[in-house]
Amino acid sequence: MTKAPVETWEAAIAAVAGGLSERKAAKAYGISRGPFHQRINGLVPLEARQGPQLVYITEGADRGVVEMVRYRALHGMCVGYEELRSMLRVAAETAGTRPLADDFPNDKFTQRWLVKHPGLSSRTAQLLDVDRASASTADVVLHYFNNLQSVMKTLALLDKPNRIWNCDETGICPQGRGRRAKECHRFTFSRV
Secondary structure, three states: OOOOOHHHHHHHHHHHHOOOOHHHHHHHHOOOHHHHHHHHOOOOOOOOOOOOOOOOOOHHHHHHHHHHHHHHHHOOOOOOHHHHHHHHHHHHHHHOOOOOOOOOOOHHHHHHHHHHOOOOOOOOOOOOHHHHHHHOOHHHHHHHHHHHHHHHHHOOOOOOHHHOOOOOOOOOOOOOOOOOEEEOOOOOEEEO
16 A cells, blocks of 8 residues: 555544444555554554654754754854764653664764755865975965954054964964985985
């Protein structure tokens, strides 16, 4: 039998309430007798889908998690994978539709949740040390500080050091203080 809309279930239940037998109502409306019996007795909600009912997070809690992820992303605080898992666990505990396993949500559930919400994207971790080292040339650093100085002048921050916060990464650079090496013999090098 095919998937039936909620209206079909309601009409069949109304027919049974009107005196028709469950078997005849199921046959008349083209629905399976087992799921129909479960819906009549209130064991399964009318809008339940076929298959296992593994609903851990209600629609409202689900929307809340999506809203929280988007809010944090708009404010520059992207959610990490483990943090997303903990948010999903809290939402499932709050909803309390089913008892949770100790490892809930596992990777499979989290990946399926991300697929269910295509508006959210996840980034793979990358090693940025190489890119930072190649991008922090003398010209780039000089341009940055010249730009910073002009911005500080326009905002009148040069004489107010208590309003300047160190929020950049100029102090974290993998290049370090390298020295020039002078070539000695054929296979050896000496630091100057």
